[in-house]
Amino acid sequence: MIDIHCHILPNVDDGAECMQEAINMAKIAKEQGINKIIATPHYHPEFKYAKGEELKEIYKEFKNELKENNIDIEMYLGNEIYYTYDLIDKFSELDFYSLNDSKYILIEFPPNNFPNNLCNVVYEIKQQGFTPILAHVERYIKIHEDPEIIYDCIKTGAIIQINSSSLIGKQGKEFQKICNLLISRNMVHLVSTDAHSDTRRRPLLKDAYEYVEKKHSKSMAENLFINNAQCILDNRDIIIEEPLEKQIEKVSLLSRIFRR
Template sequence: MIDIHCHILPGVDDGPQMIMNSIVMAQAALDEGICTIIATPHHLNGKYTNTKLDIVKNVELLNQALLEESIPLTIIPGQETRINGDLVERLQQDEILPLNDSKYVFVEFPSNHVPHYTSQLFFDIQVAGYTPVVVHPERNSTLIQDPDKLYRLVKNGALTQVTASSLIGKFGKKIQKFSTEIVEANLTHFIASDAHNTTSRGFYLRDAYDYIKREFGNGLVFQFMENAESLLDGRAVVGDQPNRIKKKKLFGFLKR
């Protein structure tokens, strides 16, 4: 398996702080069946700054450490950038790092809102030749309350990535329900771990794929896995026509 979103680089953000912790995470990933990880440290989220050059350097160091420990896991450079109005310019200035230097760019929303300029920014990103990938939309309170915002972004060409632990209930039943609705409505294209450690924020990728297999069938599992490979290789990803998440009625009232 390929994990396209993981905080495994040591000492750069809220992931592991020491190289030995990264090694423990790497072994846990292997046990999970993961062979390749895209390291995606936070960037411009108000607390952490991890530029392209710094990430590439740290990925090289971690890969060397894994080689010395005889751990057959490959780390690929990526970045989780908080949405900002200068994102296109930062891409053009080579500060922002697309995943594996492909056309795919992770974009993180604040947890409690979606900026008003998002649609225009995503249009500009696509005009510049890149594809925005919204990370963990299932944990954004605005999207939970108004999933049509997510539908419109995907309809207009954005991709999304749902977190494995969200699907299996690690963030609570409400987020699990919304994650499942996102998958059912064809509003996501990738499942990834967003792992930060091996305790409170583990991988759970195998469990998430098992959940999807039970709920939606094996075909969708293969689709998500193939999309991860396509992203890594810079090829087009696939997905069925996105649908709106229907609001359910309860006692005559609309309810999310």
């Protein structure tokens, strides 16, 4: 499997706190059947997270440590970009990393200041030459209230990612419910760990893969955990299934009469 959202690099953000913890995370990932990871440390214009060349050097050091520890995982570099209202205007000035130097960027939104015009944001990012992957969409209250936001974003060109822990109910039934709703309507393209440590938020995918395989289908699981992520690594277009429109229940005139 391939994890395209993981805070595994040590001492760069709120993820792994040291090299040993990062190595432990990699061992867990390998045991889970994860063979490729895109490290996606937070990129926040106002926070002093490691970025640019400093981040690339830490990434190279971690890859060397994996080799020294005989952990056979392929590593790639990216960022999880924090959206601010002036972000797009500054795109050309910022030193963030797209996912494996592809056209895909991973982007998250402030939960308490979620943009009302999300489709416009997607459109503007596309105009900059990138394809936005909307991170852990199940965590936003506005999506619970109106899943059609995701439908519209996909039609505008967004790729949708959810967290594995949400999908299997580790974050509560409501998170699991919205994940399943989105999957059933072809409105999820990637399931990732969003792992931050080797204890509390670990890089776990196996149970989520088996859950999708059982509840939905094996082909769906293959796409969400492997095929679509490989397209990102190869900088190829993900084959997007047409998202399903909301089903509006139609009540016949005859049934209305009998209900009276």
